[in-house]
Amino acid sequence: MFKNxxxxxxxxxxxxxxxxxxxxxxxxxxxxxxxxxxxxLGFQRALLxxxxxxxxxxxxxxxxxxxxxxxxxxxxxxxxTGLFNIGASGQFIVGxxxxxxxxxxxxxxxxxxxxxxxxxxxxxxxxLWAGISGALKAYRNVNEVITSIMLNYVAVFLVNFLVVAxxxxxxxxxxxxxxxAFIPRGFFNDLFPRTGVHMGYVVAIVVAIIIWIILxxxxxxxxxxxxxxxxxxxxxxxxxxxxxxVLSMMIAGALAGLGGALLYLSATGVHIEVVDVIPLQGxxxxxxxxxxSSNPIGIxxxxxxxxxxxxxxxxxxxxxxxxxxxxxxxxxxxxxxFAMITKSILEKYLKQKGGKNA
Amino acid sequence: MEYVIEMLxxxxxxxxxxxxDHVTLQVKPKEIHALLGENGAGKSxxxxxxxxxxxxxxxxxxxxxxxxxxxxxxxANNLGIGMVHQHFKLVHTFTVLxxxxxxxxxxxxxxxQMKEARQRVIDLSNQYGLRIDPDALIEDxxxxxxxxxxxxxxxxxxxxxxxxDEPTAVLTPQEIEELMKIMKLLISEGxxxxxxxxxxxxxxxxxxxxxxxxxxxxxGTVNVSETSKEQMSEMMVxxxxxxxxxxxxxxxTTPVLEVANLTVAGHHQHKDAVNNVSFTVRAGEILCVAGxxxxxxxxxxxxxxxLVKQKGGTIKLNGKDISNSSIRERNVSGLSxxxxxxxxxxxxxxxxxxxxxxxxxxxxxDLQSNGFIKFDARxxxxxxxxxxxxxxxxxxxxxNARSMSGGNQQKAIVARxxxxxxxxxxxxxxxxxxxxxxxxxxxKQLVKARDAGIAVLLISLELNEVLEVSDRIIVMYxxxxxxxxxxxxxxxxxxxxxxxxxxxxxxxxxV
Ligand SMILES: Nc1ncnc2c1ncn2[C@@H]1O[C@H](COP(=O)(O)OP(=O)(O)OP(=O)(O)O)[C@@H](O)[C@H]1O
Ligand SMILES: [Mg+2]
Numbered sequence: 045m046f047k048n049x050x051x052x053x054x055x056x057x058x059x060x061x062x063x064x065x066x067x068x069x070x071x072x073x074x075x076x077x078x079x080x081x082x083x084x085l086g087f088q089r090a091l092l093x094x095x096x097x098x099x100x101x102x103x104x105x106x107x108x109x110x111x112x113x114x115x116x117x118x119x120x121x122x123x124x125t126g127l128f129n130i131g132a133s134g135q136f137i138v139g140x141x142x143x144x145x146x147x148x149x150x151x152x153x154x155x156x157x158x159x160x161x162x163x164x165x166x167x168x169x170x171x172l173w174a175g176i177s178g179a180l181k182a183y184r185n186v187n188e189v190i191t192s193i194m195l196n197y198v199a200v201f202l203v204n205f206l207v208v209a210x211x212x213x214x215x216x217x218x219x220x221x222x223x224x225a226f227i228p229r230g231f232f233n234d235l236f237p238r239t240g241v242h243m244g245y246v247v248a249i250v251v252a253i254i255i256w257i258i259l260x261x262x263x264x265x266x267x268x269x270x271x272x273x274x275x276x277x278x279x280x281x282x283x284x285x286x287x288x289x290v291l292s293m294m295i296a297g298a299l300a301g302l303g304g305a306l307l308y309l310s311a312t313g314v315h316i317e318v319v320d321v322i323p324l325q326g327x328x329x330x331x332x333x334x335x336x337s338s339n340p341i342g343i344x345x346x347x348x349x350x351x352x353x354x355x356x357x358x359x360x361x362x363x364x365x366x367x368x369x370x371x372x373x374x375x376x377x378x379x380x381x382f383a384m385i386t387k388s389i390l391e392k393y394l395k396q397k398g399g400k401n402a
Numbered sequence: 403m404e405y406v407i408e409m410l411x412x413x414x415x416x417x418x419x420x421x422x423d424h425v426t427l428q429v430k431p432k433e434i435h436a437l438l439g440e441n442g443a444g445k446s447x448x449x450x451x452x453x454x455x456x457x458x459x460x461x462x463x464x465x466x467x468x469x470x471x472x473x474x475x476x477x478a479n480n481l482g483i484g485m486v487h488q489h490f491k492l493v494h495t496f497t498v499l500x501x502x503x504x505x506x507x508x509x510x511x512x513x514x515q516m517k518e519a520r521q522r523v524i525d526l527s528n529q530y531g532l533r534i535d536p537d538a539l540i541e542d543x544x545x546x547x548x549x550x551x552x553x554x555x556x557x558x559x560x561x562x563x564x565x566x567d568e569p570t571a572v573l574t575p576q577e578i579e580e581l582m583k584i585m586k587l588l589i590s591e592g593x594x595x596x597x598x599x600x601x602x603x604x605x606x607x608x609x610x611x612x613x614x615x616x617x618x619x620x621x622g623t624v625n626v627s628e629t630s631k632e633q634m635s636e637m638m639v640x641x642x643x644x645x646x647x648x649x650x651x652x653x654x655t656t657p658v659l660e661v662a663n664l665t666v667a668g669h670h671q672h673k674d675a676v677n678n679v680s681f682t683v684r685a686g687e688i689l690c691v692a693g694x695x696x697x698x699x700x701x702x703x704x705x706x707x708x709l710v711k712q713k714g715g716t717i718k719l720n721g722k723d724i725s726n727s728s729i730r731e732r733n734v735s736g737l738s739x740x741x742x743x744x745x746x747x748x749x750x751x752x753x754x755x756x757x758x759x760x761x762x763x764x765x766x767x768d769l770q771s772n773g774f775i776k777f778d779a780r781x782x783x784x785x786x787x788x789x790x791x792x793x794x795x796x797x798x799x800x801x802n803a804r805s806m807s808g809g810n811q812q813k814a815i816v817a818r819x820x821x822x823x824x825x826x827x828x829x830x831x832x833x834x835x836x837x838x839x840x841x842x843x844x845x846k847q848l849v850k851a852r853d854a855g856i857a858v859l860l861i862s863l864e865l866n867e868v869l870e871v872s873d874r875i876i877v878m879y880x881x882x883x884x885x886x887x888x889x890x891x892x893x894x895x896x897x898x899x900x901x902x903x904x905x906x907x908x909x910x911x912x913v
Contacts, residue, residue, distance in 0.1 A: 261774055261775060262773050262774055262775065263764050263765055263770045263773050263774075263775055264773060266757070266764055266775060267764075269753075270750050270753070270761070273750045273751070273752040273753065274746075274749075274750045274751065274752070276746045276747050277746070277747055277748065277749060277750045277761070278750070279709065279729065279747075280707075280709065280729070280739070280741060280747040280748070281729075281733070281761045281762050282728065282729040282730030282731075282732075282733045282734075282762070283730075284728070284730075
C-alpha cells in the first residue's frame with residue numbers, strides 16, 4: 045500500500061489528468077461546431093503539439109513554455125503564501141522593458157554578461173513593481189488583487205511611454221533590438237536548430253526548482269507559508285508578517301519580471317510594441333499555476349502543456365482561423381484549470397459516496 | 403415517543419483513528435443530555451455525524467423514531483437539528499445580524515430584506531437574554547458574544563434539537579449561569595438538548611442524563627441525579643482522578659515580569675482597555691489575573707506579548723525593558739505565551755503537528771542549519787512532545803492540526819510553550835476545553851514550572867481555577883486593578899464582588 049503522502053500526491057496528479065481530459069473534450073467540441081470536416085485532423089495536430097514536426101516543433105514548444113513557466117511560478121508562489129498575484133502581466137512587461145533597456149543602452153557591457161545583467165535587471169524591476177502591491181497590502185491592508193490589476197494598466201502605459209522615450213524604433217512603432225544582450229542558445233542550437241528556444245529555458249527550470257526548495261525546505265518558506273495560511277498565528281510566533289508579505293509579493297514580481305526578460309531577450313524578433321494591450325503571458329500564469337496546484341515542479345509540466353497546445357495551434361493554421369485556434373487553446377486550458385478547482389468538490393462527493401456504500 | 407434522537411452503532415473512522423467505535427446515543431425528548439468524554443474521545447465527531455458533516459462508516463440514526471439519512475447540515479436543519487460548534491463557524495467580516503440570517507435570507511426582487519430579520523433577531527435576543535449588538539462585526543466582538551450569535555442562529559432557524567459542543571468552555575462564570583438558565587428555558591419550551599462539557603458541576607447542575615465515551619467507545623449512560631462527580635470522571639478516564647490540586651507553598655524570589663503604569667488603548671477609541679496597571683510577577687510564583695471577560699485582560703496580555711503596542715507605561719522582563727521589543731525578541735528572551743484564541747493565534751491549522759510544534763523554534767540551531775529545515779530533528783522533537791504530553795493525534799507528527807480534537811490542539815500549544823525554556827509563561831485560559839484528566843495535568847505542569855523557578859502569569863475566568871492554582875490574585879475591572887487577594891484567605895463570593903466592581907481596594911492600582 046502507498047503511504048498517505050504519496051496517495052495525496054497521486055490524487056492531485058489524477059485530478060489534473062481528469063481536468064485536462066475535460067478541457068480537451070471541450071476543445072474538440074469547439075472544433076466540431078466550427079468545421080466538422082477538419083475537426084479531427086485539427087484536433088490531432090493540437091494534440092501532437094510539440095511533436096508535429098520534430099525536432100523543430102519541440103524546440104518551439106520549449107520556447108513558448110519559457111515565459112509562462114515563470115509567470116506560472118509567479119502566480120503559484122504568491123498563492124502558496126496566501127496572495128493572489130493577478131498583476132503578473134504588469135510585472136512581466138516592466139521586467140521586459142528593463143531587460144530591453146539594459147540590452148539596448150548599456151552597450152558598455154560585454155555580450156557574455158549583458159544578458160545576465162538584463163535578466164537580473166528585469167527581476168529587480170518586477171520585484172519593485174510588485175512590491176507596491178505588497179506594501180499596500182501589508183501596511184494599508186489594501187487587497188492585492190485590486191492593486192495589482194490596476195498596476196497592470198499603469199505598467200502598460202508607463203512602459204509604452206518609457207519605450208518611446210528611451211529605446212524607440214520609430215519606423216516600426218516598437219522597441220529597439222537589444223542586440224547586445226540576446227540570451228545564448230547554447231546546446232539548444234544543435235538540438236533544435238532554427239528555433240527560438242534558448243538557455244533561458246534552463247534558467248527557468250532551475251528557478252522552478254529553487255522556488256520549490258525555498259517553499260518546502262527552508263525556514264524562510266516556512267515563514268512565508270505560515271503567513272499565507274494564518275497571518276495572526278505567524279505574527280504571534282514572532283514572524284514579521286508585514287515584511288514577509290512584501291517579500292513574497294516581490295519574489296512573485298521578480299519571477300514575472302524574469303519571464304519578461306526571457307521573452308524579450310530572445311533573438312526571435314519579439315519587441316515591445318507600443319500598443320495598449322496587457323501581455324497575455326501574465327494572465328496565462330494563472331491557469332498554469334492552478335493546473336499544478338501551485339506546486340513549482342508541477343508548474344514546469346503545466347506550462348509545457350499550454351506551450352504544447354499553442355505549438356499544436358501553430359500547425360493547425362492551414363485548417364482553422366487563428367481566432368478559433370486561440371479560442372480552442374484557451375478553452376482547453378481554462379476548463380482544465382477550472383476543473384482543478386472542482387477537484388475538492390468532487391473529492392467531497394466521492395467521500396460521501398464512499399460513506400454511503402460502506 | 404421514547405427517544406427523539408437515536409444514534410445506533412455509529413462507527414466513524416479517520417486515517418489512523420477510530421473516532422467513534424459502535425457508539426450508541428439515545429436522547430429523550432425535553433431532556434438535557436450531557437455527553438462526557440476525554441479530549442479526543444469522539445464527542446465532536448459523533449455530533450458532526452448527527453449534524454451531517456460526516457458520514458458514518460456504520461450505524462443508523464433515528465430522529466423522532468424515523469430512520470433518517472443526514473447527508474449535510476441542510477438535512478439536519480430540515481430535521482430541526484441545530485449545532486453550536488466547539489469552534490464557531492462565523493464569517494468574521496460580516497456583522498452579527500448578517501451571520502444570523504446567512505443562508506436563509508429573505509429577499510424581495512433579489513434585494514435583501516433585513517428589516518424584519520433584524521426585528522426578529524432583536525426579539526429573540528430579548529426573549530432569551532442573549533445580549534448582542536446586531537451591527538458589530540464578528541471580528542470585533544468577544545467570544546462570549548460570538549457564542550450568543552451561534553445560539554441565536556439556531557433559534558432563528560426554529561431548531562428544536564440543539565447541540566451545544568462545549569459551549570461553556572469560552573464563557574465567564576456569569577455567562578455560564580445565564581446559558582444554563584437559557585438551556586432550561588429551552589427545555590421547558592419542548593426542545594431537546596445535547597450538551598457537551600468537561601465540567602462535571604455543570605452536568606450536575608443542568609443535565610438529566612449523561613452518556614460517556616472513552617477513546618471512541620461507548621461506556622454507558624446514567625441518570626445524573628444517581629451519580630457523583632467522582633463516578634463520572636472515573637467512567638470517563640477509566641481511573642480515579644483527584645479533583646483537587648496539591649501544591650506546596652510558593653517560594654517567590656526575584657522579579658521576572660515588571661509591569662509599570664501600563665495603559666493600552668481600547669478597541670473603541672474613547673476608552674482605554676487597560677488603564678495605568680502595575681504589577682510584578684516573581685520567579686517561582688503563579689500570579690493570577692482574575693476578572694470577568696472583557697475587562698482588559700486580553701489587551702493586557704497583548705501588550706505584554708507584543709501583539710499590541712501599549713499607549714504608555716513600561717514592561718520589563720528579567721530586568722530588561724521590553725516595552726518596545728519585537729514579538730520575536732520577547733519570545734526568545736524567555737517569554738512563553740499560551741494564547742486565548744488557539745485558532746487565531748495558537749496554531750496554523752493547515753500545518754501538521756510537527757510544523758505547529760516548531761512554530762516558535764523553527765529558527766533555532768536544533769531545527770535548522772543555514773536556513774534549511776532539519777526535518778528529521780523536527781519530527782523527532784514533535785514525537786517526543788507528543789509522547790510527553792500525551793497528545794492524541796492519529797498520524798502523530800504528520801497529523802493535520804485542523805483534524806485534531808480541541809483539547810489535543812490545546813495540549814499541543816501547551817507542550818510547545820512549556821518546552822522552550824521560558825523564564826516567564828503567560829497562560830490565558832490554558833485549560834479551556836480540556837477534560838478533567840488534562841486539566842489536572844496542565845495544572846500540575848503550571849505548578850511544576852513554578853517550582854522550577856519560572857514566573858507564571860495566569861489569566862483565568864474560572865473561579866475554581868483561580869483559587870486552586872494561584873499563589874496571588876489580582877482582579878481587573880474595567881481596565882484597572884481593583885484588588886489583590888490571597889487565594890487562601892478569600893472566597894468565591896469575595897472574589898466575585900471584586901470582579902463585578904462592587905468592591906475595590908483603595909490603593910489597589912499599585913500591586
Ligand atoms: N477531520 C478529521 N480528520 C482526522 N481525524 C480526526 C478528524 N476529526 C477528528 N479526528 C480525530 O478523531 C478523534 C476524536 O476527535 P473529536 O474531535 O471527536 O474529539 P472530542 O471528544 O470532541 O475531543 P475534545 O474534547 O478535545 O473536543 C481525535 O483523535 C481526532 O484527532
Ligand atoms: Mg470536541
